[in-house]
Amino acid sequence: MTTGAEPGDDQSDPSLNAIMSERRRLINLGYRLLGSLADAEDVVQETYARWYAMSAREQQAIESPGAWLMTVASRICLSLLGSARVRRETYVGEWIPEPLPEPTDWITGGSGVVGTDPAERVTLDESVTMAFLVVLDAMTPAERVAFVLHDVFRYPFGEVAEIVGRTPAACRQLASSARRRIRTAQTPAGPIAGQAGIVRQFKTAWQAKDIDALIGLLDPDAIATADGGGLAVTHLHPIVGSEQIARAYAEIARVTGDRTTFLECTVNGLPGLVARQDGKLATVFAFEIAGDRIRHIWAVRNPEKLRPWRIW
Template sequence: MTDESIDGEAIAERRHLVSLAFRMLGTIAEAEDAVQETYVRWYRLSDQERASIDSPRAWLTRAASRVCLDLLGSARARRESYIGEWLPEPVPVTAFGAPHEPASSDARDPLDRVSLDESVSTALLTVLESMTPAERVVFVLHEVVAVPFREIAEVVGRTDAACRQLAASARRRVRSAAARRVSREEHDRVVWAFAAAAQSGRLDELIAVLDPEVVLRSDGGGRVSAARRPVIGADRVARFLLGIGQKRPEVQLHPLQTPDGLGFAMWLDARIVGVVTLEVGATSVREVRLVLNPEKLSLWN
């Protein structure tokens, strides 16, 4: 294989790498930075070293994962100084195109593995934020990309057994959160009821479709106006949402499918200025997430 064909094969993996890094880091900008650094490491290899690599995809996946592991520590520190609430970046359902088939898999029920749609949902990415950097990297590599533990151990500098423990711990957190969610059909039914109540402008109707302990989080990143702290409780959240509609009637809300299920795009002057995703219980909305930071809307415009 020529140097040009080897490099071409490596460059063709860019979308896969951005997809991988996004799941590990939670924003497209950070994922792009990680992928850029990964390719810097690739081109630092000699021609002979690159020619000796049997699978550029596997090499790049491991290298990108190591970069993300390094970045996760500093990312956590940056989020502690973030202005207001920090939320993972919402992405369109078509953000990363058709996924590749996993390279390999352990012998267990494929239904036990996180679906690729779910793995870029705000709900799951929020759970991943609560994990240690090593847990998150192990979880994404094994549960989403299906990399064997022996290869993951090389990435995180742990033993196979330690990586299995990290994966089990991460899986328990994800399952605990998933147990609270309803089917996609039920989610969308409740969200349509929420939309109708919000459009009615009636406080009592909106309160009726909100969980009594509902939480609203809005992420403006200090770039645009947003609530600096969570809004908690059905009455407060309902008043907050109706207040937005009254103060900014020029903003139009349009339904759209997101990796979290039915959500909404906020349109102003032919641009999306916000994305709304929701977490739903059996009969009501439990969490409302508003991402307004324009730096986290790059894929929507």
């Protein structure tokens, strides 16, 4: 493909820094819409490829390059969300959004080097907690894009409408429907320190195979969901109920024994756990905690989703 320029080719171009400064915003958009950092990175690359495929005259005719990049990235994500629903039909087991560690722990380019470029990071806030992303994933593509653009990135509905291909009124309805889903799913979360304490107690009880202690830390209607993607052994269907989860996890601890160690960490901005088995990264656990009980556990074992965690 012939391009008008490549990133970094002409540092004297005053517009280049402005264009590349949008990268972090685009990564943040793509991750929230797709639930995958790898897919978000692909979207950003495709967006920039389309920009640099234009002639200098075409680029100069664009009044707001940043808005153009966001529009193109949003439309690519909208298309991918539609095809993702088809791909999920053949996915082995449950699909969970890709978990993210603290930004300082990120890996760049698969090289095993800790990432330092802020442009490569997702801002960790309430809109990227695992619980939030799971609710987003249950929305229709148009609903998800309309909500994220308006409620997270503060786009007016007129601009959202141009991206989604609906009327402003229709986009307002889409965002309103999405908001209702979020409110219905939301649970009152306590302070981070308190959540970290509950995760620590869970880790201790799990290592001790203390079923009663595990039950006491779980909501009676708790759900444990795992994602192996057919590439790692795990339960294919959600486990429902505190006693069922406690017994299943105690059995996992019995089988893996001393081969598994657990480390406390931050997963998508909230307290979580990393499991290492035989010295290698095996699983990342995210938790939803309501009050002083664990309401949901998400266990991501698919190695393709653990790329940002390689230093663990």
